[in-house]
Amino acid sequence: MLEDHPGGARVVRAYGYPGAVTFPVVGMVGGGQLARMTHEAGIPLGIRFKLLSDTPQDSAAQVVGDVVIGDYRDLATLRAFAQGCDVITFDHEHVPTEHLRALEADGIPVRPGPDALVHAQDKGVMRAKLDAIGVPCPRHRIVDDPADVERFATEGDGFPVVLKTVRGGYDGKGVWIVRSPAEAADAFRAGVPVLAEEKVDFVRELAANVVRSPHGQAVSYPVVESVQVDGVCDTVIAPAPGLSPELSAHAQQLALKIAKELGVVGHLAVELFETRDGRVLVNELAMRPHNSGHWTQDGAVTSQFANHVRAVLDLPLGDPRPRAPWTVMANVLGGDYPDMYSAYLHCMARDPQLKIHMYGKDVKPGRKVGHVNTYGDDLADVRERASHAAGYLRGTITE
Amino acid sequence: MLEDHPGGARVVRAYGYPGAVTFPVVGMVGGGQLARMTHEAGIPLGIRFKLLSDTPQDSAAQVVGDVVIGDYRDLATLRAFAQGCDVITFDHEHVPTEHLRALEADGIPVRPGPDALVHAQDKGVMRAKLDAIGVPCPRHRIVDDPADVERFATEGDGFPVVLKTVRGGYDGKGVWIVRSPAEAADAFRAGVPVLAEEKVDFVRELAANVVRSPHGQAVSYPVVESVQVDGVCDTVIAPAPGLSPELSAHAQQLALKIAKELGVVGHLAVELFETRDGRVLVNELAMRPHNSGHWTQDGAVTSQFANHVRAVLDLPLGDPRPRAPWTVMANVLGGDYPDMYSAYLHCMARDPQLKIHMYGKDVKPGRKVGHVNTYGDDLADVRERASHAAGYLRGTITE
Structure with missing residues (x-):
């Protein structure tokens, strides 16, 4: 479905290429396949695509013309990269929130912005927000230790329970399905807060x-x-x-x-x-x-x-x-x-x-x-x- | 329509990237929009795309990762470019035939090859070949001077006659529609052989x-x-x-x-x-x-x-x-x-x-x-x- 069409024009900073027209520069942080395919999709639009990639061998770095090799966890690197960009967006959700806020303070549009992105970075923040706006989720709460996992289980239908570190997991990593407090111990080893969720049928x-x-x-x-x-x-x-x-x-x-x-x-x-x-x-x-x-x-x-x-x-x-x-x-x-x-x-x-x-x-x-x-x-x-x-x-x- | 499916595998030279898989390198000569869009289409195939472009500002050079800046009319430049490629192809038809033959002699597949490409480079060669294989063309022949253009006209339905330099024309350049021998003089100024054709109704x-x-x-x-x-x-x-x-x-x-x-x-x-x-x-x-x-x-x-x-x-x-x-x-x-x-x-x-x-x-x-x-x-x-x-x-x- 298509919703409300946008209104008037927005000013996009002119691209500083000698003699070039005013097409914007999209800066993407992360050199994975999502950046690779975003570049592919951006070529027909005539936009300029700039990439911040860990290595020149990364998926996107192989096919993009304008690549900066650097560490997205380093604010100075991010700031230098962002200087040539009209907007910053992401191949992944791992850029520290405080860095994104610093870029915004420098006047660089960051999309999605840190206030939105934190919900994809931190599963605890995400669950709290979805509860607040009335979006249905599996039963869940932050748990403190294996004993607390057992309490969470008995509050509901018992084990198994799903445990997730609130940050850093993907594709099954940082996720455990546990059937006892003893099995829950692994989830607490990283020192990251742990979210317990009912195992949905x-x-x-x-x-x-x-x-x-x-x-x-x-x-x-x-x-x-x-x-x-x-x-x-x-x-x-x-x-x-x-x-x-x-x-x-x-x-x-x-x-x-x-x-x-x-x-x-x-x-x-x-x-x-x-x-x-x-x-x-x-x-x-x-x-x-x-x-x-x-x-x-x-x-x-x-x-x-x-x-x-x-x-x-x-x-x-x-x-x-x-x-x-x-x-x-x-x-x-x-x-x-x-x-x-x-x-x-x-x-x-x-x-x-x-x-x-x-x-x-x-x-x-x-x-x-x-x-x-x-x-x-x-x-x-x-x-x-x-x-x-x-x-x-x-x-x-x-x- | 789809015709006869191909048979067995062909060996493509392994790509020399450290640790990379054996995806081939397609080298494209010319940095125009056709190369830009060919790169875009090649990204999903996972092939490596290498570009020989006149300047870094060229259409394709803006969006390709692996770009060599150089003059396609220079054989040494072409040879150096081709070294890293499994096959050479083209954004335009302007590479001299003798250079293409030299690359082939070096063992580099050139596609289309010089024997085919000459028909797109030279309108005189093209017309002679199409006549030989029985493909219908406008009435045509190579003409020597404005007086010969008049003879060509009177051999058919008279003026107007279309004149084309056999090499170097595109998008209406190198093409004249003439109504008299006097108007034909321009076409002979470049010193390139001129093809006369009937103006098709x-x-x-x-x-x-x-x-x-x-x-x-x-x-x-x-x-x-x-x-x-x-x-x-x-x-x-x-x-x-x-x-x-x-x-x-x-x-x-x-x-x-x-x-x-x-x-x-x-x-x-x-x-x-x-x-x-x-x-x-x-x-x-x-x-x-x-x-x-x-x-x-x-x-x-x-x-x-x-x-x-x-x-x-x-x-x-x-x-x-x-x-x-x-x-x-x-x-x-x-x-x-x-x-x-x-x-x-x-x-x-x-x-x-x-x-x-x-x-x-x-x-x-x-x-x-x-x-x-x-x-x-x-x-x-x-x-x-x-x-x-x-x-x-x-x-x-x-x-």
Whole structure:
């Protein structure tokens, strides 16, 4: 859905390139695949893209023209990087909040800003805010020690309980499912506050993705199903098959509400549990382009990456509607064969409609090194094509 | 249409990046917008893209990570550039044939190769070859001087006659329409051989675009109508409205035949005249991605740029079929206002489905600085949206 179109023009600082037109410079912190694909989406817009990357070998650093190598945890590095930028945005959520505030004090627009981003950085802050604005979450509270975990369990339906460090976790890291106080000990070792959550008896995982601009314009992508394997996203199906129109609209409205109430600018992914009794509960938030939105590159009128760029520049947002009845994204994980390129021959010859997106990363077993998108009218066929290609690239399918 | 799928694997030289996987390096000569958009299309494939560009300000040089600044007319520069590449391809057709032969002698695959490319470099060679393989062309011959132009005219229906220098022309440059021997004098001043052609009484201009791989696999895009204004492509409509299925298939088969007989590898654009008596005649050839194929970025399953990359790497080609009933491309020319970025607000808010492709070029009156694509079910609507956006960006429409 498309909401309220923005009003008048905003002034974007002129780009200082000799003789160049006044196209803005978008500075992205972090050289991962999200930055790589954001650069790809920014090229047609004619914007200037500048990258702060840890190493020249990083996924995005391989393909971007204007790269600064440096440590995003160092304020002086961030400040020097930001000098040439009209806006700063992010490939990841790890930049310290106080650094973001310093950049804002220097007059650099930071999007999403630190007041929004903290909700994606700290799960304790996120849960407290979602409670305050009436967004349904799993039962939760911060716990002090293993004994407190047992109290949390007995307050509800008992063990198992999910424990998460409030900062630093991703893709199953920093998350424990524990069945006793003894099993809870690991979660407290890092010295980071620990959030306890009920283990939701869910039917499946969904994601509601929205993009919001500083003007307050927002677009909502179709709600998707995210199939997880071993705590890592394996497949995304757009739209989520069999999802009732009411629950779909409810999930979209929750995501739009969260984006607005938290002041998000850019792409917001709201990961959801669909419960057996027909509700949705918020699992996680990500304030950047997200794996659950990769299908939009080939399956939507405007990709999450293009809309993220448009949002951080406060440009009118693009149409988020799907271009095909079904689009399926399958992640490509590293397997035992380091050479994925030779697998292109089989995959491309088998399916001339296949869309491959590789990240330029070295293959390591289990590492996300790319994804594929397929689309079409027949979900079973679309899903089989994505799954076959991802498996063949990984090396788990050899025929 | 899709033709014979390729057979077994070809060995591509391993990329020498420390610790990297064996993805190939595509070296592109020329830093214009075609290289810029080829890089964009290559990013998802995970290939390494290396650019030889005249200046760091060139369209592609702004967005590519691995750029060599140098003069493509200098063999030593070309040789040094080619050392790090698995294949060499082109943004333009101006690299001297003898340099391409030298690279081939060094063992570097050059795609398209010099024996094919010469037909896009030299209109005299092109016409002789098309005659030899029985492809219909306007009546033509090389002429020696203005008196010979008069003889050429009287051999046919008289003046006007079209004169073209056999090398160096593009977008109306190097082309004269003359009505007398006196008017013909200009064409001979450059000291380049001059080709005389009948001025075809055409209904409209078409383009048949195909992509061919070294294996001999080829795909053919729908035949498009190319609307020229003042000798420059203004609008491309895909597919060409009202074109008979027979003439469409004939044009596609001509393009496939030319690609095969000339040994083209990569994208081949065959510009055609549709005559009043229902024939097609070949106007020009281009052996690289082409303005008449820009619609494929948003309107086809696989873009001309992605298929060009796949072809020069001898990968199986992608599906060339359209994704919408109608796609329209409109070129954005420079106007009197240097700042096109502020026009984004109006264009994007008016049409959330609009696809803007800007080239990072300084605005100069009449210069191609970008294009827009629109697609949909209703040709009149799709065409109006493209035309409005292109006019608004140029500054000729202000409401």
